[in-house]
Structure formats: C-alpha cells, structure tokens
Amino acid sequence: MRNLDFTPLYRSAIGFDRLFNQMEKSAANNNAGYPPYNIEQQDENHYRITMAVAGFGEEQLDITQQQNKLIVRGTREAKDDASRQYLYQGIAERDFERKFQLADYVKVIGAEMEHGLLHIDLEREIPEAEQPRKIAINGTRLLESE
Structure with missing residues (x-):
C-alpha cells in the first residue's frame, strides 16, 4: 500500500x-530513492541536508534555490562503456534531480563536499516585522518579545 x-x-x-x-x-x-539523503535540524533556525553523491565531482553537481524550492542536480558525463563487462553493477551511474520544498524565509547559506557526501546548510531568517511581539493590555505601548 x-x-x-x-x-x-x-x-x-x-x-x-x-x-x-x-x-x-x-x-x-x-526517483524517490536516489540519491539517498538526510535532513537534520541543528537548532531552531539551522538545518542541513546531506546527500550521498558518491561518484560525482563538484563540477558535476548544480545547486539552485528558486523562491521556496531547492533543486539539486547531478549530471554525469557520457562514457563509452562498451569495453566494460559487468558481472554485477550495484553502483548507480545515472543523472539525478532532487527537489526540496523550503518553508518561508529559509535560504541556503552554504554547501560543501566531504567523502562523497554533499552537505547543504540552510538557515531560517524571519524578518523583524514578522517576529512575534507582545501587546500591552489597556495600554498603547508595544513591548518587544523576550
């Protein structure tokens, strides 16, 4: 099911x-299972996406943030593997495109490759005007949130 x-x-x-x-x-x-990935919440406003992209170099990966969408693409160079004869091929050698829907005010702050893992760091930065504020009862003053 x-x-x-x-x-x-x-x-x-x-x-x-x-x-x-x-x-x-x-x-x-x-393409729901490829490449595998983790989403980690590091604190209230910081997140990290880690993708297993073994076999891809930095020049073969493209990371794009477009409004509230993060798109990660991996493009492999076409190779003539006619000379190779695999008895078993368990390593995926295919292009991919993985899309992540981001919440409002979340932006990519960096990306790095380490041991075949692509780490993408995200941060939620809520504008001052959107942050909660306390309202005084029977008063006209606004108190900043604590």
Missing part, C-alpha cells in the same frame, strides 16, 4: 489542498 488517498481529508481540512497536492506529487516521484 504505497499510494495514499487524501480525498477524505479534502472534506474536513479547509485550505490544506495545496499541502495534500504536494504530498501526492512527492509520493508519485519516480
């Missing part, structure tokens, strides 16, 4: 249809 049907939830969850559509789209992703 790999396919989830969110239809019953549409009746009772108002305004979440975009979320359910994204979940259905990501469940239908054909």
Whole structure:
C-alpha cells in the first residue's frame, strides 16, 4: 500500500489542498530513492541536508534555490562503456534531480563536499516585522518579545 488517498481529508481540512497536492506529487516521484539523503535540524533556525553523491565531482553537481524550492542536480558525463563487462553493477551511474520544498524565509547559506557526501546548510531568517511581539493590555505601548 504505497499510494495514499487524501480525498477524505479534502472534506474536513479547509485550505490544506495545496499541502495534500504536494504530498501526492512527492509520493508519485519516480526517483524517490536516489540519491539517498538526510535532513537534520541543528537548532531552531539551522538545518542541513546531506546527500550521498558518491561518484560525482563538484563540477558535476548544480545547486539552485528558486523562491521556496531547492533543486539539486547531478549530471554525469557520457562514457563509452562498451569495453566494460559487468558481472554485477550495484553502483548507480545515472543523472539525478532532487527537489526540496523550503518553508518561508529559509535560504541556503552554504554547501560543501566531504567523502562523497554533499552537505547543504540552510538557515531560517524571519524578518523583524514578522517576529512575534507582545501587546500591552489597556495600554498603547508595544513591548518587544523576550
């Protein structure tokens, strides 16, 4: 049972249809398992995505942030492997494109390769105007959040 049907939830969850559509789209992703990755929350506003990209060099990887979407592409050079005869080929040698949906105010702050792992560091930076603030009761002054 790999396919989830969110239809019953549409009746009772108002305004979440975009979320359910994204979940259905990501469940239908054909390349869902390649390359494997981890998403780590380092603290309240810092995250790290680690992808296993063994066999790819830095020049073969492309990282793009476009609005609230992070796209990581790996492109291998076409090789003529007619001379090779594999008895077993367990190492994937294919191009990939992995997309991550980012929350508002999350931006990429850096990326590095280490031992075949691509580390992408993210930071959530909420603008001052969007941060919570305390309102005084029976008063007109605004108190900054503590």
